[in-house]
Amino acid sequence: MSQLLSEQASQQLVNSIVDIAEKIALEKVKQSRKRYLIQKEVMEEYNVTHKVITEWEIMGLRKVKIGKTIRYDRQDIENVIEQMKN
Template sequence: MNQLLSNEASQQLVSDIVSLAEKLAIERAKQSQKRWLRQNEVMKEYRCTHADITNWEIAGLRKRRQGKSWYYDRKDIDEVLETLKQ
């Protein structure tokens, strides 16, 4: 059988791929723990629309403006969603 890489090179390649995957997973975990989310981040993470966010604001979701963007506290979003469940 014809081998493209030596066993040592194959092991190194696998090790590098696993290391990269771990770094990406940690980065995504940190991102998901970010406290303040912009409106587009809320829509992406909570899989909702702008209209949903407007309804949440009517239900009591607070927001703050920083520059041109609106930011929402993840804790506030979760509280409003819990309230709407009941």
């Protein structure tokens, strides 16, 4: 069986893939640490619809206006979700 890449090229490819994976993972961690989320981010991160967010608001989820943008505090979201479990 013939070798497609040299050992050095194979190692460089692996290192590049690992670097990309680490960058993606770090970005995800940064995103998850972000305290205030816009509605689209809430929908993506918690896999919910606009309707669910509206229901959460009825249950006590507060909107926070930062500048002209409405955001939701991650801690408030977690509290509402915890409240739904009980």
